[in-house]
Amino acid sequence: MSxxxxxxxxxxxxxxxxxxxxxxxxxxxxxxxxxxxxAVNIAHVTKIIENDNLAIDAEIKRLQAKKQANTNKVKSLxxxxxxxxVSIGERKIVTTLFTFAIQKNPPSVDITNEELIDQQxxxxxxxxxxxxxxxxxxxxxxIEVAGAAxxxxxxxxxx
Numbered sequence: 001m002s003x004x005x006x007x008x009x010x011x012x013x014x015x016x017x018x019x020x021x022x023x024x025x026x027x028x029x030x031x032x033x034x035x036x037x038x039a040v041n042i043a044h045v046t047k048i049i050e051n052d053n054l055a056i057d058a059e060i061k062r063l064q065a066k067k068q069a070n071t072n073k074v075k076s077l078x079x080x081x082x083x084x085x086v087s088i089g090e091r092k093i094v095t096t097l098f099t100f101a102i103q104k105n106p107p108s109v110d111i112t113n114e115e116l117i118d119q120q121x122x123x124x125x126x127x128x129x130x131x132x133x134x135x136x137x138x139x140x141x142x143i144e145v146a147g148a149a150x151x152x153x154x155x156x157x158x159x
Contacts, residue, residue: 081100082102085100086102
């Protein structure tokens, strides 16, 4: 019995290529094997890609957490410096590399009690969505619904 590495050798090499999708699929299909061998190798490559995606998702989460930590550190350091400047009565410091200045931000609204806000300032946003689950249930019961029909598609499952 061949190892996974031997079974997917050519396929793995093609997977690693940095080419557009159409050329990639054409290249994968040009590898000469029986349909059974192709099916097995496609299954192996899809598992490799799915595992790569799991690793990528984990790395994205790790990097997002690191980014958030860095953002929090920047905010904390700036607040520390601002508090220090305020405590010594300085609003501006000029150095050879940086200029530090405490300045007013643009005005913003602080809502202290939403219930007291006059209706003229209330925006109502309506989001219209079709209840596809309910629609499918009715269609399955034989209820005819104008503008909708049951669609039965197919997809490949690899187990």
